[in-house]
Amino acid sequence: MKPLDPRLLRYARSTRAYLAATVVLGGLHAVLLVAQATLLASAITAVFLDGRHPAWLLLALTVLGRAGVAWLQELASARSAAAVKSELRGRLLGHLVALGPARRRPAGEVATLVTHGLDALDGYFAKYLPQLVLAVLVPGIVLVRLLPADLTATVTIAVTLPLIPVFMALVGMHTEAQNRRQFRLLARLSHHFLDVVAGLPTLKLLGRSRAQAGIIRRISAEQREQTMRTLRTAFLSSLVLELLATLSVALVAVGIGLRLVSGNLDLSTALLVLILAPEAYRPLREVGANYHASAEGLAAAEEVFAILAEPAAPDGTRAPVSGPIVFDGVEVRYPDRAEPALRLTATILPGEVVALTGPSGCGKSTALSVLLGYATPAAGQVTVGGVPLAELDRAAWRRTIAWVPQRPHLFAASLRDNIALDAGHTEAEIRAAAEAAGVSEFAAGLPDGYDTVLGDAGTGLSAGQRQRVALARAFARDAPIVLLDEPTANLDEATAAGVMAAIRELARGRTVLMAAHRPELISLADRVIEVGAPQLLPAGRS
Template sequence: MKPLDPRLLGYAQATRAYLAATVVLGFGHAALLIAQAVLLAGAITAVFLNGAAITAVEASGLPVLVALALVVAARSAVAWLQEVAAARSAAAVKSQLRSRLLTHIAARGPAGGRPAGEIAALAGGGLDALDAYFARYLPQLLLAVLVPGLLLARLLPADLVATVTIAVTLPLIPVFMALVGMHTEAQNRRQFRLLARLSHHFLDVVAGLPTLKLFGRARAQAGIIRRISDDQRRHTMRTLRTAFLSSLVLELLATLSVALVAVGVGLRLVHGDLDLATALLVLILAPEAYRPLREVGANYHASAEGLAAAEEVFTILETPPPVAGTVPPRDGDIVFENVEVRFPGRAGAALRLDATIRPGEVVALTGPSGCGKSTALAVLLGFVTASSGLVRVDGVPLEDLDLAAWRRRIAWVPQRPHLFASSVYENIALTGNADGPEVVAAARAAGADVFVQELPEAYGTVLGDAGAGLSAGQRQRIALARAFLRDAPIVLLDEPTANLDGATAAGVMDAIRRLAHGRTVIIAAHRPELIALADREIRLTAELVPA
């Protein structure tokens, strides 16, 4: 894995400013380290060998204690600035990536989507893994270059042997780490996917808990969760055993080198090749030369998680969204020209349709279930692309149309409307462009007003996740209310009375009749009274061809 993915700079501009700030702070950090070491070595030597009083020791005109206090204060300030810069940049970068990710997913549409649990895991906790990358890994990475460079430059004139020892062992560390890292990178990726799968599995099992309970299988799931968790632990530990090897190599090399330098300096000191102040300077600075690299190693795994998350985001961002056309849609015939839709992994066509629908017509799509009624509507909405054949609107192929403008001309009532975790009002309005009376009027037309009024806070009632608290029929009527509010020239209804009782269904059909006036209506229907509402019936017979 690259320590710094250049795409991070491209997708998240906040990274650049952060890198600049970190370089400046890194220089300050290294300079202060050297200053502190020089002052300490000088002071210890003066007191120990020369028998001076500590208050009398001076360094470049200042009492050494004052100089040291100033250096300590400055180091503290640099540390503070570094952390603040890291945390702020991480927050900004996460926000930038998240917003790009969601915008991209919204632009790409429902086709080929990844499970919502995975995307939620990515946009939330997955990206939070970048915090450690920014706060610990990235600055240490820069320091790992800056600090040893500056320290070696200072040590070179003081003690050649120690300088060479450090200069030779330092590069060994990244080499060994890279070797181990190459070995663990694939494992890290697998690890991240395993976690995402685990998260998806949980979402699935928790959402299906009532069903599991009905079959007395819920308790057994606890065992499955334990098994998956145990598998996860074993897999992770296997990864970690090798992954931690890189830090073992690093710690060994770093600590052993310091030990060698210390012993070497001591021996040369005995022989009088070196003075104490220099020896102490080497002793204080040697571990500092290795420290940033060690920190890099210590935070490698946390940051690898962050980078893997960023990588997942980039992978999604790099699958281009479908190119939408630009032709403004006009009224006119909707023509399905030998349209055929096939889904990967499924035998036979999901839809075969050759039909013309004229403006103002009310058409019922009928046929046995699974014949592609909903798919036909999905094709019109641009959610599904025909595998062969063409859909034309007033002669213009659908893919050349400005898709957003085309969808603005459509009101759609899906079979399973999604209700959002917000108020009933917002669930009907969806956008902020509707005003209160319009929403209530639409709800009334859809037969939703009565039950909405009986909710604790009427239109202000916040619905639970996926519309918990409403029955399927009530959800359907919320979706119908959306269609009434939309007031669009084309209306697509997918079994609009499927969940309604007779009285409500009759009321809704009255409403659909009113709605149909002067509009093109396509109804996926199987109830005779709904079919009777249409001017014309198109029977779908996508015969199933065994693969």
């Protein structure tokens, strides 16, 4: 069973104050608990032996005080969990953006991790961590109070208490491994299900939808079985801890009963020991229970730390400059590939339209990723106007680029918002960009025109229409550099002709670098660069 993972505090500093408050309130709650036990033992003794009226008011105030402190403790622990989840989510999403699409993890796994996975940290921060400290603090306070009252009971509790952490550690190691497997199965199931839903029309056309349903059924069964094994372990381990605590309390109670019958112990002390003895073991039992409740969150946190440990491309500080874009012996490698993903030596001059050609897998898209800062060269460098790309401020550099990917992502928002992307464009600018990209041709036929809300990933539009929306974004951005990644792939000839007409208009007065296969698209370029072969400046350009 793990103590506090220092990485959780390193990546979530905002939770430290809440954790400290939770522990302080827990200590105050333990003091009030001892006071309540003392008052309750005295009250019962006063009623049954002396016939006196006990101090009910003081006892009631103590009980109310405990209730108030417990409420504040729950509030602080809940705030602690919310703070750490919010900060971890922000760091994770920011780092995923910095890593870029070249090292993007499966969307289903990331969605499960960011939502369900991190939500499971509630039990860790709200319950387990505070209880971990209180498991030492509360028994200590109880033993300090019992020591002057009954040395025998105090020694018995002190000897039996360490047995519970030993068994918790043994059970915890097994539980941790099971929860890690369970979370990975859940992430795999989420990713596969998302892929199937996204490709369901294609699978239906190819007659493979039933086969995928069988795969989902099999993975779901594996995940269900793993979850039940994890729950069985949790219940059995809780039984072991409860049994140990119960036997220990029974051992104390037997000793108290024998000495009370023999007259070696007074009733008030006996009652005090019997009331406080279970409270000495309770924090340790709750540590075990809360650990099982938070184990899935810990497995998710391990995945988060693995992503955060992946190095992102270094960010520079210099402002972007204009000038030739030079790939000087650039070589990009990926861990899962033996051969380089890209080898390129080339120069793109300002205002030039350049087509990158070559067989699939030669690195055309990787070259664009290098310019976007999503892929870091293992050898060589890229310079812009003589300044190394790595020294430029990445955010400022990307603002000078309009990127049209092969499969643009459209959001579940209006057509207007999908073109503007919250960049502060006026209605006239959006309309002009839509006109230039040919979006206006089909926008008029939509139910609400530019206010038509599209489905996720552009559901409701054809592939060619989605590509035109992406070109409209580039027109609206009005950036000096345009990157196009196979913009006419998977389009029929008529649709591709319309997209190429829009590209021809977009290229006016801009530097354009496009990955291209189709001869018609390549014909738009001033120059063609075959990726993998060294290039010289074109004749007459300097």
